[in-house]
Amino acid sequence: MKIQKQTRRSVRAKEKKRLIKELDRIFSFYIRNRDGWKCVTCGSTDKESLQCGHLFSRISYNTRWDERNAYCQCNCCNFRHEHDPGPLTSYFLSLYSSREYQKLYNESHKQRHFYNYDLIKLIDYYKARLKEMGVEYDTDKNGKMESDGAAS
Numbered sequence: 001m002k003i004q005k006q007t008r009r010s011v012r013a014k015e016k017k018r019l020i021k022e023l024d025r026i027f028s029f030y031i032r033n034r035d036g037w038k039c040v041t042c043g044s045t046d047k048e049s050l051q052c053g054h055l056f057s058r059i060s061y062n063t064r065w066d067e068r069n070a071y072c073q074c075n076c077c078n079f080r081h082e083h084d085p086g087p088l089t090s091y092f093l094s095l096y097s098s099r100e101y102q103k104l105y106n107e108s109h110k111q112r113h114f115y116n117y118d119l120i121k122l123i124d125y126y127k128a129r130l131k132e133m134g135v136e137y138d139t140d141k142n143g144k145m146e147s148d149g150a151a152s
């Protein structure tokens with residue numbers, strides 16, 4: 001009985017890892033499409049180098065898949081953001097108010113627990129948004145284009 005419970009828990013944990021990976025992929029693909037495959041901070045259109053950059057670190061699940069917090073960036077700009085958040089902050093402030101910036105900052109410092117069904121809901125949400133944009137999402141193909149696994 002106890003062993004079964006532990007097995008179920010580890011199956012759920014494994015599934016959660018897979019769902020997070022899939023959500024990261026689809027979210028990143030959505031963000032790059034939304035921003036027209038162009039780095040929002042330097043204008044680069046080098047498709048191979050474009051990633052999903054986060055204004056506030058993706059470590060916080062609460063804002064990791066919040067589209068106000070994510071922008072298409074080339075790998076150089078995304079890397080630079082870690083030491084110099086100025087350019088992406090300026091871009092954010094060209095779209096939103098400083099009040100919104102404060103709100104997002106606060107949200108990024110709040111803990112939130114995601115259950116597997118929350119992750120599935122988000123995956124479906126971004127799939128639907130892509131469909132609205134007329135973009136087909138193919139896990140295998142689009143997954144391979146993802147290269148920002150370790151980026152902020």
Ligand SMILES: [Zn+2]
Nearest residue numbers: 039042074077
């Ligand atoms: Zn750039």
